[in-house]
Amino acid sequence: MSFIVAIDGPAGSGKGTITKLVAKDLGFITVDTGAMYRAVALECINQGVSYTDLDKIEKILENIKIEFKKSGENQLVFLNGKNVSEAIRTPEIDDVVAKYSAIKIVREKVTPIQRKMGEHQDIIMEGRDIGTVVFPNANVKIFLECSLEERARRRYKQNLQKGIDETYEEVLESMKERHKLEVEREISPFVKATDAITVDSTNLTIPEVVETIEKIIRDKMN
Ligand code: DC
Numbered sequence: 752m753s754f755i756v757a758i759d760g761p762a763g764s765g766k767g768t769i770t771k772l773v774a775k776d777l778g779f780i781t782v783d784t785g786a787m788y789r790a791v792a793l794e795c796i797n798q799g800v801s802y803t804d805l806d807k808i809e810k811i812l813e814n815i816k817i818e819f820k821k822s823g824e825n826q827l828v829f830l831n832g833k834n835v836s837e838a839i840r841t842p843e844i845d846d847v848v849a850k851y852s853a854i855k856i857v858r859e860k861v862t863p864i865q866r867k868m869g870e871h872q873d874i875i876m877e878g879r880d881i882g883t884v885v886f887p888n889a890n891v892k893i894f895l896e897c898s899l900e901e902r903a904r905r906r907y908k909q910n911l912q913k914g915i916d917e918t919y920e921e922v923l924e925s926m927k928e929r930h931k932l933e934v935e936r937e938i939s940p941f942v943k944a945t946d947a948i949t950v951d952s953t954n955l956t957i958p959e960v961v962e963t964i965e966k967i968i969r970d971k972m973n
Contacts, residue, residue, distance in 0.1 A: 753873050757882035757889040757891070758770055759881050759894055760877070760894065760897070761930055762930070764895045764902060770783070777965065777968060779874055782819070784879075785877070787864070789840070791815065791851055791861070792852070794811055794815055808856060812860045815830070815860075816832065849936075853932060862885055862939075879933055893948055894944070897953045898953045903919060950963050950967075
């Protein structure tokens, strides 16, 4: 049986960074499930398919191939054989991804792929519905919280480093809107699993969050 750690949290809560660091320390494989929804959104955008056009989305889902490949310290995301690791993280995708990820057929396609990834290997999977839907029986469930303002501040700083031109207010608005869609959607809404442990990263440094989560995991493993 594999050991599964589910980390759910909103955009900008530090999930990605923290998951990578914890996985490295503990020897786990990581899966960034948001990247899979981003890849679906990107393919739809590339093909000019709106989130309202379910027939066309169904066709896209029939043939879509999303893969993760390790490259040194990084995990690259491939969409139909092409490296889209950067293309899935633009403000354009940020703005539309929650619409595509709320679609039932999209989640029905992606969720089984995620479950399969946890069948034979110890993993830390991060997303929004990992502890509630993908792995309701995960060995450890973490709910990573962080205030909206701090999350927007972090994303704004990241964007600046990437040369993305968005004001703090624009980032904040976009995050607020996306969060609303994620918590209010009908299928797999973003909610805390009743048995998840909350870690609030608002006033903690990255090493502090990593240490807190590693302690929770180690306690469970022993
Ligand atoms: O974590 P992220 O910002 O890269 O996620 C991208 C989008 O995918 C976001 O709108 C939430 C959605 N998502 C989801 O619905 N379920 C997941 N398990 C992971 C992400």
